[in-house]
Amino acid sequence: MYIDTTVIKIPEIDMFRDSVKVFAPASVSNVGPGFDIMGFALDEPGDEIFAERNNTGQLRIKEIFGDDGKLPFDINQNTATVAIKSMLEKYKIDTGIDITIDKKMGIGSGLGSSAASAVGGVFAVNELLDLKLSKDELLLHALNGEAVASGAIHADNVAPSLFGGFLLVRDYNPIDIIKIPTPKDLYCTIIYPDIVVKTSEARKIIDKFFPVKDVVTQAGNSGALIAGLYSGDYDLISRSLVDKIAEHKRASFLPFYDDIRDKGKELNAVNCNISGSGPSLFSFSRSLDEADTLASELKKIVLDYGFDVKTYVSQINQEGPRILD
């Protein structure tokens, strides 16, 4: 995490590629009792970031697709370019770069959209310029990028999107991220209903203080969820997916929440909960078949409530971002 400030010598431009296209995965954060501390990466959806050299010496956003015009072209406002700029400034690199962002996921979905863009940005430029920075080194810059969207440094989406896997962020000072092994047959169903939940609003409704029994319960479920993941005990994972901080408040934005959870139980799902600050929900399953069935059954419920809905079925992405071409 601590980065040597030595200027990296950039090799001759001809030796390396002129452009690169990468995929950076969406992620689920606030995993039940893991409010602000746990997250995991998905195989889909995710963002595609295209980075190419230009001769202007400037960092620019060339095009943005799939955002319905919502994302800023100002490189000091867009999470991808803020992250890249943080990295370029750190290493005193002045190569001109054009960025094209293809949002393959909803903005404000609760699936770590801004984190995926920030991660995709630094991962792409690291590859484009052959900087050979480690993921530990990329992390800080991706966090700086994501902070422009969320207003604070949060690693629970950025870190899973960058490192892959199921991560526990124990502390920030210094940052302490622990990769938790997960059962290999664990599948995740994502339900993304067409409801706008503003992150700022979702934060505002959370209580500021909690009684000691809630602290104890949250710590108990957090430890138990980690134990369930290590031991592959699906029933324990299911029992532990309870959040005392935000779940009961944020569920009020999601009129179908109880019905989704009831249906999940009926279908033997490993429990459902809210992804990030919503509106997306995630549910674990013991197999791809179960996860697929869950996706179609839960989709029906949301449609019945009159909301459009997208679903995704994914294992836990252990890789993080990858080069597409």
Add this chain to the structure above:
Amino acid sequence: MYIDTTVIKIPEIDMFRDSVKVFAPASVSNVGPGFDIMGFALDEPGDEIFAERNNTGQLRIKEIFGDDGKLPFDINQNTATVAIKSMLEKYKIDTGIDITIDKKMGIGSGLGSSAASAVGGVFAVNELLDLKLSKDELLLHALNGEAVASGAIHADNVAPSLFGGFLLVRDYNPIDIIKIPTPKDLYCTIIYPDIVVKTSEARKIIDKFFPVKDVVTQAGNSGALIAGLYSGDYDLISRSLVDKIAEHKRASFLPFYDDIRDKGKELNAVNCNISGSGPSLFSFSRSLDEADTLASELKKIVLDYGFDVKTYVSQINQEGPRILD
């Protein structure tokens, strides 16, 4: 945990033993972030409980050793006999039993003294009468016994003393206890200073409400401690042994607390913290040698502060109570 209320048929008295002596281990609860939810059993100290049949049909306390006259002979007040009575009444058993309690550990030490007596009581009588009750079945009665001392049902000493090992008590309704594997070379040093800390007083000084960041930190350290135990990562265990609920308040009863922690760090200990509500402290080490060195060095510090002190070095007791003869 749920117990069949069928009356157990007691076999003819002559077929089985007339007396039994058992050992029930002390335990460390409130393990750093595991306030009210984690505990582990020790090889020493512990209580010895001697149970023998009598012909009066009564449950009686015959003798109590090692308690300096502090423990009650009233069977409705003593944790051992309250636990036994709960069991005898549940199964409608009217065999007369005399109990002798040999306290081999301090009362009010923060090492689960009342839990050990309750566990020893039910374990001894289960053996004496050959009831063949499982530990799951014994648990409820031991909890009832311990409750007479602590004023509430707490499993974080009773469960480790009964089942052995490092346990996480996720929930009470229904009770959900998870055994956590521990590194095989993990040793525990206990420092028991001669200071009286009343559990009721130690509870009273704890804040009633906590800011959301403390809830998040406690949950993060709880999950991280469990991850450290599963993976055998001593450094992670060490970093996670922080409590946001009681540690900073209760440390005020222990003037040598900071010095103990500093010395622990100097000696490469896997961190120190308060056992139960104190005054005992526990520290993890990576080997028996380290744990022994720690015991003698930490003892000096407490003596220098003018308090008498006992020390114990123990692995995590994986067995729970055992029959002595």
